Amino acid sequence: MENVLLVILLILALALIAVVLMQRSEGGGLGIGGGGGGGGVMSARGAATALGKLTWVLGIGLLAISLAMTIVSAQKSADSSVIDRVGEEATETAPVPAPAAPDVTDMMPPATGDAPVAPPRAD
Template identity: 40%
Template sequence: MTTALLILHFCVTVALIGVVLIQRSEGGGLGIGSSQGMGAFMSGRGTANLLTRTTAVLAGLFMLLSLTLALLYRGGVSGVGHDILAQPQGAASAPPQATVSVPQPAPATPKP
């Protein structure tokens, strides 16, 4: 099931990128979204409305699939319930004590 969701998520992602690139921006974008490419199918305003709605739907699907995949992988990749924030089973409740080594002065040698 997760493989199918990952493939669907990839397809939605590619479609979302494509639709965003097709849209006409203030600077002209890629110029693909103009009415010249659509012929007599839709006007410029109709094309912009269609692309805006398509972007909103694809963005919603992207978010929904991302949340679904995050919930499915919540238990870890292996599927076993695993919390990465939990302490290991063998860890003591007290934090480990740091040991500080103080250098000892060298023994004094008598001068002749």
């Protein structure tokens, strides 16, 4: 069932992308301008209305299929949780001891006395 819904969702998403790209630019939001040339099958206003309605239908279908997929997957995994499985794995294995603290005394510069350490000279 999930695979069928996923295929339908992908088809709707691709169709929605295609319909949105076919629509005529009205505001020139990116500064590109509108599609001013004629030569379309339908009139400019009729195409905008039909593509606008198709966009709404595909958008509502996309939302409905997404909700259906969420409901189906929630019903399928209602008996267990990911956190429950993590807790089971932790109790089944032996506890791992914490690593020992590293010896940082050999990483420190040698002490030269009470004088502060001066930066090296830039000769």
